[in-house]
Amino acid sequence: MFDPLTAPLSEVVLRLLVATSLGALIGLEREQSESAGRFAGSRTFPLFALYGALTFAFFGGTLLAALGVLVVPLTVAYAARVWTDGDLGLTTLTSALLTAILGAMTMHSDRAATLAVVVGGAVTVLLSVKDPLHEFADRIDASEQLASAKFILIVLVVLPSLPDRSMDALYGLNPRFVWLMVVFVTGLGFVAYVLGSVLGAERGIALTGVVGGFVSSTATTVSMAGKTAQNETLYRICAFAVVTASIVMFPRALVEVSVVNPDLLPAVALPLGVMTAVGAVSAALLYWRTAADESIETEEMKNPFRLRPALVFGAVFAVVLLVSEYANQWFGASGVYATAFFSGLADVDAMTITLSRLAAQGTVSTEVATTGIVIAAIANTLVKAGLALFLGTYRLGRLVSIVLGVVVLSGVAMLVVPV
Known part of the structure; x- marks a missing residue:
């Protein structure tokens, strides 16, 4: 706990400067906003931050009352803006109160000051992407919005209610951990989905592969194979998208x-x-051979915040977790490797999380877990090559198979050759 009454003056001044800087950062963004510029800007927001910092530093017990006092002039200014401009937005008003709280956090403790800097930066970014976020929201139809709302509601309701312990009725599974991993993996996909949607329905092939790799590399491969069946001249650009989506799977696993x-x-x-x-x-090398101005539409990508796929992944993950643990007990490392291969044919995430969990518990060794994860990644990469070969044109399948074959051989070499 930071005590401004006993701390060196230089440290107190430094924290006040941090608070002022956070206020200035948010204020500059607000001043550039057409709807907020006249309400409060680059001068007023630093004052909000200083108000919160000084109040907490020297009158800590009155912080809530001080915030209440601040609400009064803010409400008057908001009412005047509604009366004159007809603008009902609460963003600037909320930002002003949050800025005062961030200022107070800089005087609370080292951890709170660090958190204030992080939150201040995040708030500035969130405020500055107003137009892309509104465009993204406008592009989401009612069914997508309903699916997201249901999923988020279920996450908020189900996750806290699940027991956080191994249960004999579930053969030793921890239900909260299983559901938490479902939320985590789905969240990774949603981040990529938002990125692709904000940047438009049609984007460069590099982004297609990256976004597709996080959302679903399998779906991306099937999509690209279908495109070459419609237009064979796109085989190089589609091969690039498939390869990119496939290799994104590896850092995602990390x-x-x-x-x-x-x-x-x-x-x-x-x-x-x-x-x-x-x-x-x-x-x-593929990109170098491809026309840089071509792009691919990725309308097949769907919002990953859907209940049914999440439940399916949860079931797969639970089964893989149980099978891997019992395979290790009954057959040793060979059982884990076999499970990793067959599981990797369908999904890498489940096996990656499972073996990471088992290694953390000491159920399997680090070497077995590492080998199993790599085997699952190799198996899944082979599936992408097979899909491109059988669903796409011959030239697409041959090109993807050669490239991903080299990737698989490099993974096999890492398993065979001692490091």
Whole structure:
């Protein structure tokens, strides 16, 4: 806990400068906003932050009352703006109160001050992307909005109510952990979905592959294969999208490992990193051979905030978790590897999270977990090559198979050759 009455004056001044800077950052953004510029801007918002910082520093017990006092002039100014401009937006009013709270946080403690800086930056970004967010919201139809609302509601209701312990009735599964991983993986897909939607329905092929890799690399492969069946001349550009989507799967797996079991990350990072590098070089060569001004539509991508796919992934993840644990007990490492291969044919996320969890619990060794994750990634990569070969044109299938074959061989080499 930071005490401004006993701390050195220089440190108190530094924290006040941080508060002022946060207010100025938000204020500059608000001043550039047409609807908010006359309400409060680059001078007023730093004062809000200083108001919160000084109040908390020297009159800490009155912070809530001070915020209440601040609400009065803000309400008057808001009412005047509604009366003169007919603008009912609450964004600037809310930002002003939040700025005062951020100012108070800078004087609370080191952790609170750091959090204030992070939140202040996030608030500024959120305020500055008003137009893209509104355009994104306008493009989402009623069914998509309803699906997202249902999913978020279920997450908020179900997650806290699930028991956070292993249950004998579920063969030792922890239901809250299973559902938390469902939310995590779906959230990764939603971030990529928002990115693609904000930037438009038609985007460059590089973004197509990256977004497709996070949302569904399998769906992207099927989509690109279908496009070459309609127009064979697109085989190179579609091959690039398929390869990019496939290699994005590897860093996505690293993100999942870092969340579930950070201690496993160094061991997994090397083989998956090599596969990513080999795939990236191959994709770059494909891109070099492709017309840079061409683009691909990705209308097949759907909002991942859907209940049925989430439940399916949860069921798959639970089954994979149980099978992997019992396979290790009954058959040792070979059982885990077999499970990883067959599971990877359908989904890499489930196996990655499962083995990361088992390694964290000490059920399997780091070596077995690393090998299993790489085997699952290899199996899934082979599936992408097969889909391109059988669903697309011959030239697409041959090109994708060659490139992804090199990626698979690099992964096999990392498993065979001792490091």
